[in-house]
Amino acid sequence: QKEVEQDPGPLSVPEGAIVSLNCTYSNSAFQYFMWYRQYSRKGPELLMYTYSSGNKEDGRFTAQVDKSSKYISLFIRDSQPSDSATYLCAMRGRSNDYKLSFGAGTTVTVRA
Amino acid sequence: DAGITQSPRHKVTETGTPVTLRCHQTENHRYMYWYRQDPGHGLRLIHYSYGVKDTDKGEVSDGYSVSRSKTEDFLLTLESATSSQTSVYFCAIRRDSSRNQPQHFGDGTRLSIL
Numbered sequence: 001q002k003e004v005e006q007d008p009g010p011l012s013v014p015e016g017a018i019v020s021l022n023c024t025y026s027n028s029a030f031q032y033f034m035w036y037r038q039y040s041r042k043g044p045e046l047l048m049y050t051y052s053s054g055n056k057e058d059g060r061f062t063a064q065v066d067k068s069s070k071y072i073s074l075f076i077r078d079s080q081p082s083d084s085a086t087y088l089c090a091m092r093g094r095s096n097d098y099k100l101s102f103g104a105g106t107t108v109t110v111r112a
Numbered sequence: 113d114a115g116i117t118q119s120p121r122h123k124v125t126e127t128g129t130p131v132t133l134r135c136h137q138t139e140n141h142r143y144m145y146w147y148r149q150d151p152g153h154g155l156r157l158i159h160y161s162y163g164v165k166d167t168d169k170g171e172v173s174d175g176y177s178v179s180r181s182k183t184e185d186f187l188l189t190l191e192s193a194t195s196s197q198t199s200v201y202f203c204a205i206r207r208d209s210s211r212n213q214p215q216h217f218g219d220g221t222r223l224s225i226l
Contacts, residue, residue: 008152034214043116043202043217044155051212088154097162098143098206099170100215102154 003027006089006103014111019076023089023103026070030091030101033065035074038086038105047087048074079110115139116218118203124224131190133221135203137183143206144186145215146170146178148199155202161186193225 006023013019021035032051036044048063050056050072056063064073072091076083089103115138125131135144142163147155147170157170159178167178175197179187190197200222204215 004154006154032212032214036217041220043219046214046216049214090155097160097168098215099145099157099160100155102156104152104154 001026002104003101004089004091004103007106008104010107010109012109012111013079015079015081017079017110019074019079019083019108019110021074021076021087021089021106021108023072023091024070025072025091025101027091027093027101028067028070029093031094032092033063033072034090034100035061035063036088036090038088040085044088076108081110081112084109116203116205116216118201118218118221120221121219122222124226125193126226127194128192131193131223131225133188133201133203133223135186135188135218137186137205139205139207140183141205141208142183143208143215144180145204145206146176146186146188147202147204148172148197149202149220150199158188158201193223195225197223198225199223 035048037047038044053067060077062075086105086107088105090100117136145160146158156172161167161180202220203218207213
């Protein structure tokens with residue numbers, strides 16, 4: 001079983017819809033949680049970075065962490081065609097090497 | 113822009129040949145990482161470095177070696193390339209400005225081993 005599980009999709013939604021993405025994990029030591037966006041043939045770009053449980057909002061993006069359920073989510077409101085990309089969740093514990101564990105990524109298409 | 117340049121951006125080579133990929137950063141951060149990305153696996157850590165000449169293995173290090181003789185450059189070498197090493201390779205840095213800085217990635221090298 002992988003340490004981080006993420007549904008690969010693909011997910012296709014109409015423009016303006018809410019996109020809901022999630023990851024589950026098994027390592028209770030994870031403390032820091034990230035969402036990256038990756039466009040085709042580009043590197044992952046940091047979208048959201050959260051610590052411990054709770055919600056964080058940044059414009060149209062909301063990240064949620066539920067450590068008791070080992071579950072994290074990313075919501076994209078008012079989705080745009082420019083949001084079409086692969087979204088990767090990533091997480092790490094407190095160790096000094098800052099090594100990340102990634103989900104496999106979910107591919108999202110927003111239809112105009 | 114994280115100030116990371118990876119070279120080459122694309123490479124095709126034959127099984128058994130040595131291959132070296134370069135990651136160059138402009139900001140002199142301590143921590144640098146090499147990942148490979150394959151369908152269904154996400155990003156997997158190959159090796160990382162926490163300073164000049166200080167490196168350690170990641171989860172998929174077999175068949176790879178690294179070197180860091182200068183802060184700004186982190187090299188990944190496939191001593192004898194195999195077809196299973198066909199992948200997209202990403203370099204990442206972690207900014208030193210605080211303990212909890214996330215990693216930032218370059219745009220990758222697409223490597224095909226025939």
